[in-house]
Amino acid sequence: MEKSVIYPFSHPLYVMVKPVGAMCNLACRYCYYLEKKGLYEERRTVMSEHVLENFIRQYIGAQTQREVLFVWHGGEPLMLPVSFYENALRLQRKYAGGHVIDNCIQTNGTLLTDEWCRFLSANGFLVGVSIDGNGQMHDMYRRTVGGSGTFSEVMRGIDMLVRHGVEWNAMSTVNSYNVGRPVELYRFFRDIGCRYIQFTPVVERTCGGRLGLPDADGSDFRLTDTSVSPEEWGVFLCEIFDEWVRNDVGEYFVQLFDATLANWAGVEPGVCSLSATCGNALAMEYNGDLFSCDHFVFPEYLLGNIGRGSLIDMGYGEAQNRFRRMKTDLPQRCRECEWRFLCNGECPKNRFVTDVSGERGVNYLCDGYRKFFSHSAPYMKFMCDELAAGRAPSNVMRFFSNNR
């Protein structure tokens, strides 16, 4: 896998840091994180110097490998001044103890300035920019609190990153609007020169005014109108795959395709949702509260606070081990599935369906994944064989165009 893709979930113990909690300058309609403001009474949820230093010291100390990856997340992490991150880098140097430290930051891109870009470039940050496609697609749900679209601001930010030579990649949600225009969406990223693309399906349920707790019974929940259907997700993946496998293998990298190929080849996919295990990617709020995963920031999944307990104890303790078991505790449908080696039941947050046989805990997106895995199988097999023979998987493009 290439260096310039954010694959943090493959690290032994990894924490997504929320230095401003859920505070954000935007109000994207599907956002799962905005409601986390409700967890705290403070209106301004900003990480203190004390929490920052404690975290950096413990985080580096918890790493068994030489490289340490810091991931700054949110809310919107660029709502802090550059000086916050300059201080963080100073503390990273103070506690580095021979480790090599990398930083990446996930942003909506609208607050990028020349000052930010100079800082990000000088310090080798990898920047994940959230963008949902062209102006029409992006502005459908990614808006300001006042309701204005943000596409032009994001594109201005991306241009600035490019001008300053900052490494960046795109995070695109796949939602009820853009899911119907897969090839147009994919070509948009190609046209703006984005070689690394991550598509994340929006699957959210509401219950009693908050988003659904991932492991609760599905019956009382209502799916949000921004969510995709399983069928749409399957068609979306297949159509983009067809475009990619004929033209772009080795040039453009779609995270989910890379991960699927990795599972075909029997190597760690680097994407938690398709891995056999998960639970090594925690989330930490501004005040040091540590949660099992970014998608499980609910009081029920609070592991403790780094001011009162140790990161290692919480990250490898019983509560987190119980969380880890959710991933491997598969319903019968998955245990018998021919695609289990590729899918591993996907993310437990999406396992809320009761199927016709009455089996609970079935993955909502299952039918979509089945469609994609079966559609891509001949191509994936071919690429896998090429890899095993020491040849380039991109030969798939020539092979299939010659045999059409």
Ligand SMILES: C[S@@+](CC[C@H](N)C(=O)[O-])C[C@H]1O[C@@H](n2cnc3c(N)ncnc32)[C@H](O)[C@@H]1O
């Ligand atoms: C919560 S945001 C935080 C970082 C930053 N504010 C941003 O937008 O990139 C992290 C990522 O989650 C994505 N996201 C938000 N709500 C989502 C949802 N309900 N399902 C899937 N992805 C979602 C965003 O588009 C973004 O790429």
Ligand code: SF4
């Ligand atoms: S910019 Fe990020 S954190 Fe803010 S509302 Fe949008 S997805 Fe959520």
Ligand code: SF4
């Ligand atoms: S619960 Fe889902 S998002 Fe969280 S680590 Fe596991 S697979 Fe990843």
Ligand code: SF4
């Ligand atoms: S495709 Fe469906 S049945 Fe198969 S492993 Fe994935 S979620 Fe389970």
